[in-house]
Amino acid sequence: NGQEGVDTSLKGSAVCTAQEFVPCPSCTNDDFSNTPHRIAISSDAYGNDLYFVIKNFCDGAKMPLAMVNYATLILVTAGMA
Secondary structure, X not given: OOOOOOOHHHOOOOOOOOEEEEEOOOXXXXXXXXXXXXXXXXXXXXXXEXXXXXXXXXXXXOHHHHHHHHHHHHHHHHHHO
């Protein structure tokens, strides 16, 4: 299911586990000061720093889903009135 290591109560939720480190030549440590676990630094043969960051490959929110959620909110609100 692509969610190995995710707590059972969170499986199938908005937790995205499709992530991997990708090169980011323009990134710096300052860009990730609030989330240092999302950046890794290595060095090449010449001693230059190579930055890698975690990229999320999930789709995220899509407009059709947002519209369904909005319509549901309106119907529930109208039903409570």
